[in-house]
Amino acid sequence: MLKAVWLTNIDSQVMNSRKNLAEGMQRLADLGFNTIYPVVWQRGYTIHPSEVAKQWTGAAILPNSPFVGRDVLTEIIELARPLKMRVIPWFEYGLMVPPNSTIARRHKELLTLDINDNPQRVQGANGELDPNVWLNPCHYRVRKFMVDLITEVVRKYPVAGIQLDDHFCFPQELGYDKFTQLSFQQHNLGEMAPIEHDSEIWIEWGAERLTELLQQIVSSVKSVRRDCIVSISPNPLRFSRSRYLADWQRWQELGLMDELVLQVYRDRLEAFELELSKPEVQTARAKIPTSIGILAGLRTRPISSQIIKEQVAAVYxxxxxxxACFFYETLFHEQLVPNPVSRSRSQLSDIFTLSQPL
Incomplete structure (x- = not known):
């Protein structure tokens, strides 16, 4: 049975040194965790040394970080081996990058835009802008970059697989740049793209372009290592497909996923269990290993041990x-700010050991 956790470089110190990693991974192993998803692509830079990233950003690794001068992915793999833990690098940011990142500033022509030529999508009821911009999944250069970035890891490191999450997507409001609009016309006999970005025609067309990119990634990864797991960790399907054009049900039907880790981040148990019962989830689990992502908390959003226990029990x-739990630091801390409040060993054992099915 999969028991996984995401390791982040934000709001967490676990990856900042080999010592921290060794202690953290032992704590996870003691609780029966057998898989880790360490971040390797975040905010327009890699956490591990990457020649592909260097060609695009001028930096082979995240500058001015605790990872400079190290190969943190090698460290994780070495530490995981005696603990019998799988390592599946997590390309957290997918196609998303900060607007001030080197890759966004150097390659503005590769960003996709909204109908007002803005690379930042509008989100929320108050019309605030998303703080990030998005690489265009329709553009052949973006596709090559993503394929090369991911395949490089599979070629260099003895990892169990690779993971893409909800940021591997094509936000519904975007795609109104000239390149994408011309591509739409070429695919649709000269017809202009609909102005309404919630049009089913637009959603279907954009979802197919993202699927094409995933097909290229999977083909390249499998050509290097046939046994390399392609893990996808999306949002629930209705939201994922309509808002982010990530039709993971289609991906499952096409055989593009070896593992589904569905993010079901809900506070109420009834809402959590409702997502688990959805037909598309039941269909997927009949075809491929399907696990559930549980939110253990965020820096400013504490989640009680009781809520986590109920959700773990429902999955069992x-x-x-x-x-899989998001993320390492909140797994071990019920609260991070203003002062950290640790979960006790007995609480964690009660959640992850005593409630595990025989």
């Missing part, structure tokens, strides 16, 4: 392939 009771 419904006999999913496993679970």
């Amino acid at each position: 009771a419904q006999q999913f392939s496993g679970l």
Whole structure:
């Protein structure tokens, strides 16, 4: 059974040194965790040394970070081996990058835009801008970059697989740059793209372009290592497909996923269990290993041990392939700010050991 956790470089110190990693991974192993998803692509830079990233950003690794002068992915793999833990690098930011990142400033022509030529999408009821911009999944240069970036890891490191999450997407409001609009016309006999970005025609067309990119990634990864797991960790399907054009049900049907880790970040148990019962989830789990992503908390959003326990128990009771917790620091801390409040060893054992099915 999968018991996984995401390792981040934000709001967490676990990756900042080999010593921290060794201690953290032992703590996870003691609780029965057998898989880690360490971040390797974040905010327009890699956490591990990457020649592909260097060609695009001028930096082979995240500048001015605790990772300079190290190969943190090698460290993780070495530490995981005696603990019998799988390592699946997590390309957290997918196609998303900060607007002030080197890659966004150097390659503005590769950013996709909204209908007002803005690379930042509008989100929320108050019309605030998303703080990030998006690389264009329709552009052949972006596709080559993503394929090369991911395949490089599979070629260099003995990892169990690679993971893409909800940021591997094509936000619904974007795609109104000239390149994408011309591409739409070429695919649709000269017809202009609909102005309404919630049009089903637009959603279907954009979703197919993102699927094409995933097909290229999977083909390249599998050509290097046939046994390399392609793990996808999306949002629930309705939201994922309509808002981000990430049709993971289609991906499953096409055989593009080896593992589904569905993010079900809900506070109420009823809402959590409702997502687990959705037909598309039940269909996926009949075809491929399907696990459930559980939110253990965020820096400013504490989640009680009781809520986590109830959700873990629900995953066990419904006999999913496993679970994954976001993220390491909140797994061990019920609260991070203003002062950290640790979860006790007995609380964690009660959640992850005593409630595990035989």
